[in-house]
Every structure is written in structure tokens, then in C-alpha cells.
Amino acid sequence: xxxxxxxxxxxxxxxIALGLLTSHADASERRFTxxxxxxxxxxxxxxxxPWTTVRAGRDExxxxxxxxxxxxxxxxxxxxxxxYFNFHAVTQDEGDARVSEFEWGGIxxxxxxxxxxxxxxxxxxxxxxxxxxSTGEAELETKLILDKRVGRYYGAFNATxxxxxxxxNKGETERESGLEFDLGLAYFFTPAFSAGVEIRxxxxxxxxxxxxxSALYAGPVVSYATDRWWATLTVLPQLPAxxxxxxxxxxxxxxxxxxxxxLIFGLDL
Numbered sequence: 001x002x003x004x005x006x007x008x009x010x011x012x013x014x015x016i017a018l019g020l021l022t023s024h025a026d027a028s029e030r031r032f033t034x035x036x037x038x039x040x041x042x043x044x045x046x047x048x049x050p051w052t053t054v055r056a057g058r059d060e061x062x063x064x065x066x067x068x069x070x071x072x073x074x075x076x077x078x079x080x081x082x083x084y085f086n087f088h089a090v091t092q093d094e095g096d097a098r099v100s101e102f103e104w105g106g107i108x109x110x111x112x113x114x115x116x117x118x119x120x121x122x123x124x125x126x127x128x129x130x131x132x133x134s135t136g137e138a139e140l141e142t143k144l145i146l147d148k149r150v151g152r153y154y155g156a157f158n159a160t161x162x163x164x165x166x167x168x169n170k171g172e173t174e175r176e177s178g179l180e181f182d183l184g185l186a187y188f189f190t191p192a193f194s195a196g197v198e199i200r201x202x203x204x205x206x207x208x209x210x211x212x213x214s215a216l217y218a219g220p221v222v223s224y225a226t227d228r229w230w231a232t233l234t235v236l237p238q239l240p241a242x243x244x245x246x247x248x249x250x251x252x253x254x255x256x257x258x259x260x261x262x263l264i265f266g267l268d269l
Contacts, residue, residue: 028040028041028042028045028047028072028074028266029223029225029230029232029266030223030230030232030264030266031154031156031184031186031194031196031221031223031232032156032182032184032186032196032198032221032223032232032234033051033198033221033232033233033234033262033263033264034182034184034198034200034234034236034262035156035157035158035182035183035184035198036112036126036128036143036145036156036158036182037118037124037126037145037147037156038114038115038116038117038118038124038125038126038145038146038147038156039114039118039124040074040077040078040079040080040112040113040114040126041072041073041074041080042074042077043074043075043076043077044074045073045074045268046071046072046073046074046268046269047071047072047073047266047267047268047269048069048070048071048072048266048267048269049068049069049070049071049072049264049265049266049267050067050068050069050070050264050265051066051067051068051069051070051262051263051264052065052066052067052262052263053065053066053067053068053260053261053262053263054259054260054261054262055257055259055260056257056258056259057253057257057258057259058092058253058254058256058257058258059253059254060092060093061091061092061093061098062090062091062092062093062257063090063091063092064088064089064090064091064092064257065088065089065090066086066088066105067086067087067088067089068084068085068086068108069084069085070082070083070084070110071083072110077114078113078114078115079111079112079113079114080110080111080112081109081110081111081112082109082110082112083107083108083109083110084107084108084109084110084130084132085107086104086105086106086107086108086132086134087102087103087104087105088102088103088105089101089102089103090103104134104135105134106132106133106134106135106137107132107133107134108130108131108132108133108141109130109131109132110128110129110130111128111129111130112126112127112128112129112145113126113127113128114126115127118147118148118149118154119149122148123146123147123148124145124146124147124148124149124156125144125145125146126144126145126147127143127144127145128141128142128143128144128145129141129142129143130142130143136166136167136168137164137165137166137167137168138164138165138167139162139163139164139165140162140163141160141161141162142160142161142162143158143159143160143161144158144159144160145157145158146158152187152188152189153185153186153187153188154184154185154186154187154188154194154196155183155184155185155186156182156183156184157181157182157183157184158180158181158182158183159179159180159181160178160179160180160181160182161177161178161179162177162178162179162180163175163176163177163178164176164177164178174207175207176204176205176206176207177204177205178202178203178204178205179202179203179205180200180201180202180203181200181201182198182199182200182201183198183199184196184197184198184199184221185197186221186223192224192225192226193222193223193224194222194223195220195221195222195223196220196221197218197219197220197221198217198218198219198220198221198234198236199216199217199218200216200217200218200236200260201214201215201216201217201242202214202215202217202256203215203243204255211243212245213241213243213244213245213252213255213256214241214242214243214244215238215241215242215252215256216238216239216240216241216242217236217237217238217239217260218236218237218239219234219235219236219237220234220235221233221234221235225266228267228268229265229266229267229268230265230266231263231264231265231266232263232264233261233262233263234261234262235259235260235261236259236260236261236262237258237259238251238252238256238257238258238259238260
């Protein structure tokens with residue numbers, strides 16, 4: 001099993017190296033990792049984006065790595081699509097034991113449509129749809145994207161609604177919904193380098209209705225882009241919750257982590 005994992009990661013980094021050698025100035029960089037912009041790839045352009053998200057620290061020992069391999073394609077000057085391959089690794093305490101597992105997380109299919117441009121129009125606007133499927137669950141991520149670039153300043157806001165269905169148990173389907181608000185603010189120190197802050201608010205609604213919890217994260221984001229590739233990193237420590245079940249505030253450490261961090265590379269193929 002370990003050799004299979006090593007071979008998989010070696011293949012990923014070979015693709016990255018190939019992209020660095022062959023890419024050209026057609027990338028559509030992201031300046032935030034949790035907050036999407038309204039920009040889309042040029043028609044016919046293809047971009048490879050490996051993602052890694054680190055999620056660490058719960059009530060008990062908990063470390064998780066979420067990996068996504070994204071292949072993004074520009075269809076028109078307003079429409080792009082992407083295909084994701086998802087997998088994750090988790091190490092956590094279960095009773096008296098510390099357990100590690102590596103799982104296939106299924107596939108996702110993204111569609112993003114740009115309604116308004118963040119530079120040319122008074123405000124940028126986009127619509128986003130991403131169905132996801134695995135062997136035991138399905139989800140549908142829908143997103144409204146707003147953003148604006150003014151001189152050296154760039155800001156983006158997302159409102160995301162995501163229903164999920166789990167059917168791992170025979171004869172039973174569990175449904176829950178997530179509502180998330182993401183905000184990113186960045187300053188361009190140079191045309192290539194920007195830095196700023198991201199804020200993430202995730203709200204969970206169980207099947208029986210009502211707001212279960214409202215988790216809040218905020219932290220720095222840095223991004224660097226060349227004419228061949230780009231990379232963006234966000235680190236988000238958890239802040240006291242807006243709602244934590246019956247406990248009021250404080251950190252939510254049964255379903256969320258003390259800190260999340262995400263790194264995304266973009267390589268024009």
C-alpha cells in the first residue's frame with residue numbers, strides 16, 4: 001500500500017514538473033484558496049491544479065490531509081469547466097488507539113460562468129456549480145461569486161450552499177446542508193506578489209432543521225504568479241464560534257479543526 005501511495009505522489013510531481021517546463025502565459029491565477037474569483041480561463045486553455053488542505057487539531061488528536069487534482073478547461077470567454085479527483089489521509093485517536101487511513105474521496109465536476117468582469121465592470125460576478133460523487137455520498141456545491149479589482153486592491157466574496165446525501169448504511173439516507181460565506185481581501189505589492197486576509201464562516205444544518213453550529217476562521221493569504229505558473233497559500237486558525245450548539249461560543253472541535261491551511265498550484269498545460 002505504501003509503495004502505491006509513493007508511486008501516486010511521484011506521478012503527481014512529474015506532472016507538475018512537466019507543466020513547469022512546457023507552460024506559457026495563459027494561466028488564470030487564484031489570489032485566494034477558499035474564496036473564488038469570477039475570472040475564467042481563455043477558450044481552449046487547460047490548467048492543472050493540485051490542491052493540498054491540512055486540517056489539524058480537534059478534541060482528540062486529529063490530522064487530515066485533503067488532496068485534489070484538478071484539470072480545468074476554458075470553453076468560452078465566459079464559461080469554464082473542471083474535473084477533480086479527490087482523496088484524503090487521516091490520523092486520529094479512536095478510544096485507546098491512534099488510527100490512520102487513506103481513502104478515495106470520489107470525483108467532482110465544476111462549472112463556472114462569468115456574468116460580469118471584475119476590472120471592466122462595476123463589480124465582477126460569477127455563478128458556480130459543482131456536483132460531487134463517491135461510493136457512499138453525493139453533494140452539490142452552488143456558489144455566487146462577487147469580486148472587484150481596483151488598482152492594487154482586490155476583494156472577493158462567495159456565498160455557498162451545499163446539500164449532502166450520505167447512503168453508506170443500508171436502507172438509510174442521511175441529508176445535511178452547509179451554508180458558507182467566504183471573504184478575501186488582497187493587496188498587490190507587485191504584479192506578481194499579493195498578500196491579504198481570508199475569512200471563512202461555515203454553517204451546518206442537520207436533516208431535522210435548525211442551525212447546528214456556525215464556525216469562524218480567519219487568517220493570512222499570500223500568492224505569487226508568473227507567466228508560467230502560480231501558487232497561493234492560506235492559513236486559517238479557528239476563531240470563537242458564532243454558534244456552537246448549546247454551548248454558545250468557543251471553538252468547535254468535534255467537527256472542525258483548530259487550524260486549516262490550503263496550498264494550490266496552478267500550471268498552464
